[in-house]
Amino acid sequence: MSLPTISLESLVSTKSFDQLLTMAKSAGCASSSCGSSAKPDEMDSAVWEKIKDHPCYSEEAHHYFARMHVAVAPACNIQCNYCNRKYDCANESRPGVVSEKLTPDQARRKVIAVANEVPQFSVLGIAGPGDACYDWKKTKATFERVATEISDIKLCISTNGLALPDHVAELADMNVDHVTITINMVDPEIGAKIYPWIFYNNRRHTGIDAARILHERQMLGLEMLTARGILTKINSVMIPGVNCEHLIEVNKWVKERGAFLHNVMPLISDPAHGTHFGLSGQRGPTALELKTLQDRLEDGVKLMRHCRQCRADAVGLLGEDRGQEFTIDQISDDITYDASKRNAYREVVARERGDHVAAKSQAVATVKATGSGKSLHIAVATKGGGRINEHFGHSKEFQVYEASHRGISFIGHRKVEQYCLGGRGADATLEGVIAALKGIDIVLCAKIGDCPKDQLAEAGIRAMDVYGYDYIETAISALYAAEFGSEPLAATA
Numbered sequence: 319m320s321l322p323t324i325s326l327e328s329l330v331s332t333k334s335f336d337q338l339l340t341m342a343k344s345a346g347c348a349s350s351s352c353g354s355s356a357k358p359d360e361m362d363s364a365v366w367e368k369i370k371d372h373p374c375y376s377e378e379a380h381h382y383f384a385r386m387h388v389a390v391a392p393a394c395n396i397q398c399n400y401c402n403r404k405y406d407c408a409n410e411s412r413p414g415v416v417s418e419k420l421t422p423d424q425a426r427r428k429v430i431a432v433a434n435e436v437p438q439f440s441v442l443g444i445a446g447p448g449d450a451c452y453d454w455k456k457t458k459a460t461f462e463r464v465a466t467e468i469s470d471i472k473l474c475i476s477t478n479g480l481a482l483p484d485h486v487a488e489l490a491d492m493n494v495d496h497v498t499i500t501i502n503m504v505d506p507e508i509g510a511k512i513y514p515w516i517f518y519n520n521r522r523h524t525g526i527d528a529a530r531i532l533h534e535r536q537m538l539g540l541e542m543l544t545a546r547g548i549l550t551k552i553n554s555v556m557i558p559g560v561n562c563e564h565l566i567e568v569n570k571w572v573k574e575r576g577a578f579l580h581n582v583m584p585l586i587s588d589p590a591h592g593t594h595f596g597l598s599g600q601r602g603p604t605a606l607e608l609k610t611l612q613d614r615l616e617d618g619v620k621l622m623r624h625c626r627q628c629r630a631d632a633v634g635l636l637g638e639d640r641g642q643e644f645t646i647d648q649i650s651d652d653i654t655y656d657a658s659k660r661n662a663y664r665e666v667v668a669r670e671r672g673d674h675v676a677a678k679s680q681a682v683a684t685v686k687a688t689g690s691g692k693s694l695h696i697a698v699a700t701k702g703g704g705r706i707n708e709h710f711g712h713s714k715e716f717q718v719y720e721a722s723h724r725g726i727s728f729i730g731h732r733k734v735e736q737y738c739l740g741g742r743g744a745d746a747t748l749e750g751v752i753a754a755l756k757g758i759d760i761v762l763c764a765k766i767g768d769c770p771k772d773q774l775a776e777a778g779i780r781a782m783d784v785y786g787y788d789y790i791e792t793a794i795s796a797l798y799a800a801e802f803g804s805e806p807l808a809a810t811a
């Protein structure tokens with residue numbers, strides 16, 4: 319597989335973006351698929367336009383585009399047993415890290431700073447630490463300020479749904495076409511185990527009464543969004559012994575009401591977070607329990623499997639967080655928007671994506687044609703662009719793919735501690751990385767040293783860098799065909 323004329327990596331470096339843009343325009347195209355669309359054949363064009371640059375709504379887009387959350391809405395109108403609002407919102411955040419809360423004007427400045435420096439930036443979300451619809455004035459003021467300065471940023475909110483029906487019309491007026499609703503139950507008796515109280519119509523409701531009101535408002539909000547063509551993602555927190563089986567029912571209900579995606583996330587529970595579930599010993603699901611449930615939901619609403627449960631102030635590609643580079647004290651009061659980096663990046667991505675989709679389609683066909691009933695689990699070190707382009711020792715997460723007779727599917731990610739710092743690997747860290755890769759057959763990376771490769775081999779995991787900088791699916795199909803087809807397995811580096 320030939321490398322693109324201009325790499326995506328070069329576009330996120332510090333080179334002159336005017337120069338890169340000129341190169342992008344004059345480079346011509348080596349690809350046979352230049353101009354082909356990354357749009358899936360079965361997808362409506364209007365829907366594709368909405369999701370093609372959204373890293374959460376399109377698994378394919380998450381290789382290229384970044385989101386940022388601004389923590390402008392700290393107030394909440396319900397209590398979830400998995401949340402302690404001293405910390406970030408637990409359903410969209412890694413708990414335990416306090417966010418920098420912003421005013422709408424500070425948020426506007428921060429968004430401009432990120433847009434000027436992070437070319438992949440495409441989506442602005444308000445996802446905690448409270449509820450974006452309940453803390454509505456700040457949500458609305460933030461979106462209005464940003465939209466007047468950067469008209470092509472996608473606006474996105476996350477809500478528990480209780481106040482959602484009151485704001486659907488305004489969301490539509492502001493061109494917000496992505497809304498996430500956290501729906502953990504459709505049966506108030508189960509809801510009462512998750513929500514001790516809600517605040518609605520100026521009073522506190524508890525128990526089954528509270529869960530019933532929340533459920534009715536969530537369904538109403540979802541129906542109203544669907545009626546306006548706003549895409550909805552349903553987040554459900556999987557809580558073993560409380561709502562695991564029940565999430566199958568939730569999936570059916572939201573499918574009937576037009577939900578676009580269902581994102582089943584594991585409960586994050588730790589006594590140190592001070593949540594009711596954490597303190598009462600409620601455990602989260604294992605990775606296997608989560609995958610088993612997700613597999614059972616495959617025939618329902620399309621599943622999101624690439625969620626990273628980001629912080630409420632996350633910045634960057636999914637899986638990375640550059641928030642500390644953009645704290646408000648580092649941003650000038652009179653910052654102005656400069657579109658050059660984002661424009662240059664999009665020029666190259668437009669070409670690269672068509673090439674990637676064509677390569678992926680060919681790779682999937684190769685795997686299916688192999689006719690094997692076996693599966694391979696492959697962990698990939700990548701920093702975006704759909705390519706194997708990260709060193710093993712620099713990875714903070716691995717993307718996990720399954721190759722089987724059904725094709726090649728992204729099935730999740732494994733977070734790890736970076737093994738190599740300052741050119742030296744730490745043995746204790748490597749042990750943790752190997753433990754995190756349990757169940758993986760093969761690791762693909764851009765580079766790996768002999769020492770980690772040997773230790774991975776002792777744990778039964780093959781690691782190789784011969785496919786460095788190839789498209790992920792192309793490498794996987796070559797491996798799968800070599801393993802289960804007629805061709806010999808490629809030599810490892």
Ligand code: SF4
Binds near residue numbers: 409446449
């Ligand atoms: S909706 Fe979000 S902020 Fe509110 S209690 Fe639940 S997890 Fe916490």
Ligand code: SF4
Binds near residue numbers: 443624
């Ligand atoms: S929490 Fe999940 S859905 Fe929200 S921005 Fe992160 S990856 Fe996307």
